[in-house]
Structures are given as structure tokens and as C-alpha cells.
Amino acid sequence: MNINSLVRPNIIQLKPYASARDEFKDFKKSMTFLDANENPFETGLNRYPDPQQSALKIRLSSIKDCNANQLLLGNGSDEVLDLIFRAFCEPGKDKVILLPPTYGMYEVLANLNNIETIKIPLNTDFQPNVSDILKASNSNCKILFLCSPNNPTANSFGAEVIEELLLKFKGIVVIDEAYIDFSEQESWSSRLAEFPNLIIIQTLSKAFGLAGIRLGIAIASPEIISILNRIKPPYNINQLTQQSALNKLENLEIVTNQIELIKNERIRVLSALQNIDFVRKRYSSDANFILVQVDDANKRYQQLIDKEIVVRNRTKEPGCNNCLRFTIGTSEENTKLLTVLKSLT
Missing domain, CATH: 3.90.1150.10 (Aspartate Aminotransferase, domain 1)
Structure with missing residues (x-):
């Protein structure tokens, strides 16, 4: 699958904003920083945070068993989801597929980005209707959202069902695993290498008890993460959030x-x-x-x-x-x- 063929053309051509901390990365405590128009008086928070959250990504990559370049962090999962919409869906043209009952923010973000939603209800066992999903999809259906374990039904989707959709759906498949830590199912992040169109969404808000810091995680191929990095705000994860997450991850x-x-x-x-x-x-x-x-x-x-x-x-x-x-x-x-x-x- 050619991922670039799914990306909005203007995003491919976009020149990303380069912050002061993106342009210069060889930090040494002895250096005098006069590049970012910061207040020079030390408060512990007077400097901009690392825009790529390098230390936090290294720690998370060891926990999630992936590479740091397969991670994108967001101001909550909602920001990550919004970036996915903006990267792959052309407003007023493209569509996404939702499987109600499901997490309500998918539809809110679709409406916010002027993206049409196609709703294929889950069956009576709260499992995806694969044939109906594939019949409804066409070249303008860019994203399929699977929430597993699902909110509000609390069940996980069958592995065979998800695998069939990953193989046959011609767009991006987003598996929202906000509740995966409470499940007996294995995360689909272990199979990312098999599916170039797969994006995993996780969070520190549930099992890790850090809902107050708002930290969402996307795990995907380096190619997809590179695309999302092009459009993320430069300092979207503040220093307090990064440090709180690192502190929590010290004692698993x-x-x-x-x-x-x-x-x-x-x-x-x-x-x-x-x-x-x-x-x-x-x-x-x-x-x-x-x-x-x-x-x-x-x-x-x-x-x-x-x-x-x-x-x-x-x-x-x-x-x-x-x-x-x-x-x-x-x-x-x-x-x-x-x-x-x-x-x-």
C-alpha cells in the first residue's frame, strides 16, 4: 500500500514549521540560549519543552516494544485523532467509517473537519459487520475507526475480524486501544510490520492514572508518524506533562x-x-x-x-x-x- 496516495496533497507539499528547538538539538548546559525569545530568568519552566519529547518517547518505546520513530504524542488522544483526520481526509470530499455504538469524539472530529461519516452499526454481539463495511467503502473512504476494547460496550473485537479488515480495507485503519491494558487481548502494535495502513491509539489516561495530564499516543509506521509530525503543533506536549509521564513510567x-x-x-x-x-x-x-x-x-x-x-x-x-x-x-x-x-x- 502506498501511504502517500492516501495523504491529502497539500499535506505532502506542506513545509512544516520549524521551532527554535527543532532547528538546534545539540543541547549542553553550558550553552547560552538566545534563539527562542524566552524569558531568561530561571523558573524551571521558562524554556520551551522538547518539541519531539525525545526522552519520553525513548521510555515509551521500551514499554510498547517499538521504535521511538513509531510514536507520536498528542495533547490527549483527541489531538492525535484530529491530526489523523487532517492528514488523510480532504474536507467536503472524503469519508470515514464509524461503527456505532462507539466513542463519540470520532463523529465530533469528523464534523469539525467537514468529513462525511458512514455509520455501520455493530451486530447484536457488538462485533463489526465486515461485509457491510467493505461494501460501503470506496476510494473516498479514507479511514476506518475500530475501538477495541470498545466504548461503551467494553468488549474486544475478534482478532480474525480485525485482521480481515486490515487486509481488505483500502484506507487507514485506526484501532483505538485506550482500554487495552485491562484486556486479555494482545495489542495490535505487535503486528504493525504486517499492516502499513494501521495506526494504534493508546493513552496514559486510563490504566496509568494520568487523565489530568492529557497524553495520547499514536503507534504506527515511521512513514505515517513522519506525516503526522509535519502537521502537529510545535510544542504540543508541555514540560509538566512530559515530566509527569516520565515519573509515572519509572514505577510500572x-x-x-x-x-x-x-x-x-x-x-x-x-x-x-x-x-x-x-x-x-x-x-x-x-x-x-x-x-x-x-x-x-x-x-x-x-x-x-x-x-x-x-x-x-x-x-x-x-x-x-x-x-x-x-x-x-x-x-x-x-x-x-x-x-x-x-x-x-
Whole structure:
């Protein structure tokens, strides 16, 4: 596959902005920097951050088992997704394929970039309809978004299904793995070499507990990452974010332990929900949340709000009639949720 044939022509011809820190990279503490119009008085933050986040990418590459030139970092995954739209989709001309119910920002970003969306609903098992997707795709369908584990359904898509789409879809396939750390499935990043049209999206907001710093990750071929680097803002990841991420990544044992606690709590909550009278269906989960069908989602949502418990009402999503989404909290928070659910009439 010729990736450049999928890129917007003006992006290929674009001369990227070169920041002061891009032009000069041979840093030494003894040097006097008078190139970037910074405030010279030392605060620890008076200098611009590394625009390529080199130290953080080296650390992440060792964790993600990839090369640093296969990584692009964004101000949250939403910025990464927006860059993908802008790199590959011509406004008012190209299309993308979405598989509802799915993460709502794909459609928001498509609308923001004036890109038409083709929606192919997941089947009753919340799996992609491969034949319908391939029938709907044409030369103007540039991107297929697969959220696996999926939000809000919490399930992973079958490996055979994803592989068939990677082989047969003629555009970019984005697999959003925001919740992969809670899954028993292996990340598709291990198979990047097989699929030049694949982009993996991950984040430090979920399993790593860093939602507040907004750090999203794209993992793809060096060719695709080079294209995205052409259009990213020069200093999109601030110094505090870079340092916070590096600090967190120094102790992965804490992250691993928290993931196991969440997975154990997920089992406990799923089991306890079968004893709640108004729960109609519990969906299996590969994420840090559970989708549950109840008798009346609007009623139960408001009852929980009245008890000062905030969950997500997903009843308006395709295939999610009367469904609530429960994030797995601490043991104490989950016990509170279950106690309140049992008390509702």
C-alpha cells in the first residue's frame, strides 16, 4: 500500500514549521540560549519543552516494544485523532467509517473537519459487520475507526475480524486501544510490520492514572508518524506533562498492581449485579467499565444521582437501549454502588 496516495496533497507539499528547538538539538548546559525569545530568568519552566519529547518517547518505546520513530504524542488522544483526520481526509470530499455504538469524539472530529461519516452499526454481539463495511467503502473512504476494547460496550473485537479488515480495507485503519491494558487481548502494535495502513491509539489516561495530564499516543509506521509530525503543533506536549509521564513510567509495578485490582473488582461487580432485580443483562467486559441493561435507564440514572453516584446513561446509543455504563472504581466505591443499587425500588 502506498501511504502517500492516501495523504491529502497539500499535506505532502506542506513545509512544516520549524521551532527554535527543532532547528538546534545539540543541547549542553553550558550553552547560552538566545534563539527562542524566552524569558531568561530561571523558573524551571521558562524554556520551551522538547518539541519531539525525545526522552519520553525513548521510555515509551521500551514499554510498547517499538521504535521511538513509531510514536507520536498528542495533547490527549483527541489531538492525535484530529491530526489523523487532517492528514488523510480532504474536507467536503472524503469519508470515514464509524461503527456505532462507539466513542463519540470520532463523529465530533469528523464534523469539525467537514468529513462525511458512514455509520455501520455493530451486530447484536457488538462485533463489526465486515461485509457491510467493505461494501460501503470506496476510494473516498479514507479511514476506518475500530475501538477495541470498545466504548461503551467494553468488549474486544475478534482478532480474525480485525485482521480481515486490515487486509481488505483500502484506507487507514485506526484501532483505538485506550482500554487495552485491562484486556486479555494482545495489542495490535505487535503486528504493525504486517499492516502499513494501521495506526494504534493508546493513552496514559486510563490504566496509568494520568487523565489530568492529557497524553495520547499514536503507534504506527515511521512513514505515517513522519506525516503526522509535519502537521502537529510545535510544542504540543508541555514540560509538566512530559515530566509527569516520565515519573509515572519509572514505577510500572504500581500500574500493574492497580490494573489487577481493577480487573478483580470488575469480576466482583459483574457477579453482584446478577442479584439486582432490575438488571436485565450484564455484558462481558475487557475494559475498566461495565455496560449493564436495566429496566429503565433514565429512572435508575436519576436515582443514582440522587444518591450522589454518577454513572453514564448510554440508552440513546445504537444497540444500548436502557443501558448504563459503570466505571470500576475503588473497592469502597464499588461497594457503595452495589449497596445503593440493591436498595433501589
